[in-house]
Amino acid sequence: MATQKLYAGVKLRETRARLGLTQKAFAERLGVSLPYLNQMENNHRPVSAAVVLALAGEFGLDVTELSAGDAERLVSDMREALADPIFADAAPPLADLRLAASNAPALARAFLEMHRAYRQAHERLASLDEAIGREGTQTVVSPWEEVRDFFHYCDNYIDAVDRAAEHFICPNGKVLDAIQRATEALRLRGIEVQFSNISELRRREGNTLVIAAHVGRPTQAFQLLHQVALITQDDLLEATLDLARFQSETARAIAKIGLANYFAGAALLPYRAFLEAAQETRHDLERLADIFGASIEQVAHRLSTLQRPGAKGIPFFFVRVDQAGTITKRHSATRLQFARFGGACPLWNVHQAFETPTKFLRQLAETPDGMRYLCLARDVSKPGGSFTAPVRRYAICLGCEISHARGLVYADDMELNNPKAYQPIGISCRICERKDCHQRSVPPLERRLSVNANRRGLLPYDIE
CATH class of the missing domain: 1.10.260.40 (lambda repressor-like DNA-binding domains)
Structure with a gap:
């Protein structure tokens, strides 16, 4: 060779x-x-x-x-950006990309930043859903939305917090038991941990931290690690919040909870050990949950955060919806973006997951821009701990672009090369331009309509 x-x-x-x-x-x-x-x-x-x-x-x-490692990473990132359909007729050859990465790396990085800004602007179009719903009023970004955007535009990966969590749970390179490690760390700070039948998941009273006894071990571990973050990593969390420059104290307070949750998830599923296990198991969620003592939702969410520079995992999107179809969690490291407000496309398999409890649903899907994805959906139930307590039900969906599908055990026996196997889906009806969708609820924002009272097809109007 x-x-x-x-x-x-x-x-x-x-x-x-x-x-x-x-x-x-x-x-x-x-x-x-x-x-x-x-x-x-x-x-x-x-x-x-x-x-x-x-x-x-x-x-x-x-x-x-x-080493040409930096240049190769630039080439890889540019190839990914140039796969965007907007470059379909203008994508330069690989040799030109290598020349740009080697001779003009600053220009290559500027191009990547410009494409990132374009993607962000394109994704923000979905916010028109809310503006249309509140026509005549001024759209104000809520603290919750501001925090959600902060994590979204960080690619849901906070390097300093992620590494701190990994160091905490793997002080000597070996992954320690999360509950034992967290309990000991809190004890050293003068805080005793108790498990009791309380209505909350977690409650701190002075020097005592009470954890709900009725929830599963993954939830108990997560709540303990959340408190560890607040107590032992306060300086790091505050420094990260200072850099974010939130517009209100409410947004800052919400973001601090989010950062503590991030630490907890990253400690429960430490980056390098989890990435290696994910690759070895071909991203089998059930096996990963068993290996790390985590829940299916925790594993799916963590897979979507594996964006550490120099050690990235497969780019996944992750979404959680409630029974009304409202998106309650969302993140995408892929070109697929979600509607910021309202429900997701009804043709997406995540909505069918409620009908098949505890079963994984697989779907090959194609968006209007021609991108194809492998989608994996499953319901998630969170019992309240007693007969009278309500059960919270959600559905989660994890997916990747079809070019990465062979790395998932779920792609086995699927017809990845058969165009007819792909279900056409959209993002939100208001920004989806499909003309013949039988599930369309409202017309697209940027298309003219033709109305004929003497004719009726799938819809009471035609999209021009």
Whole structure:
């Protein structure tokens, strides 16, 4: 197998600038000609083995800094961005992407930021649902929505909090029992833990923390770890909140709870151990829940947060809906975005999950932009702990773009290459342009309608 050539012009120029050397002086110390150095710095020639050795011997440079890893990641990110349908007729060849990543990394990053801004603006279109519902009034972002957007635009991954949680539960590289570790950490802070039949999930009274005895072990562990975050990671949480610059104290208070919840989830399912197990089990939610002592919902939500730079998992979307179809949790690391207000597309299998308790439903789905997804849905019930207490029922859905489907055990035996196997779904009726959908509830916002009183099809109007 041929050895991959190393093009590192940007790194060479950065190294020379850091040393304060001219091209001529740098070339002399490397033992190469000035034209040869110029060609390497402009990626017209690869960096030779002799130059690599000279960089290490003459300047003590860690040669791993010359790795093309950053460039390859940029190429990968640009390829993902250029897969957007808006670039369908203008996507450059792979060779051009590699040249841009190697010779103009700042420009490549600017392009990625611009595409990210476009995606955010496109997703915000869904907020028109609420504006239409409150026609004539001023739309004001609530503290809850502000916090939801904060996590959404962080890709639902908070690096410092995630790493702190991983260090807490794996102090020596081994994953410890979450309840034991949390109980001991609280005891060292003078707080005793009790398990009792209380109506709340968690209640702190002075130096005593009471955890509901009737809930499952995963919920008990999560509530304990939440309190650990508030007590042992307060400085980190407050610093993160300072950077977020929320508009109100209410939003800040809600976000602090969210960050403590994030810590709890990241400690219950520590990043590296969980990512490795997810890959080994081919993302089998039930096996992962058993391995880590977590719930199906906790596992599904955690899979959607595996966005650590340099160690990313499969990009998933995750959503939770109530029985009215209202989205109560949402996050997407894929191109699929959700309606910010109201319900999701009724053709989506997440709504059918209520009809088949404890069973996983699989669906191959295609959105109007031509993107295809593997969707996995299941109901989630949360008992109240007594005969008179209400049972909370939700449905969750986890999914990925079809290009990643082979990495999931759930894709086995499905007809991934059969276009007819894909169910057409949308985001929200108001921003979905499908003309022949039998489940459409309202017309699309940006299309003209034709009304004929003497004719009736699926809808009382035609979409032009």
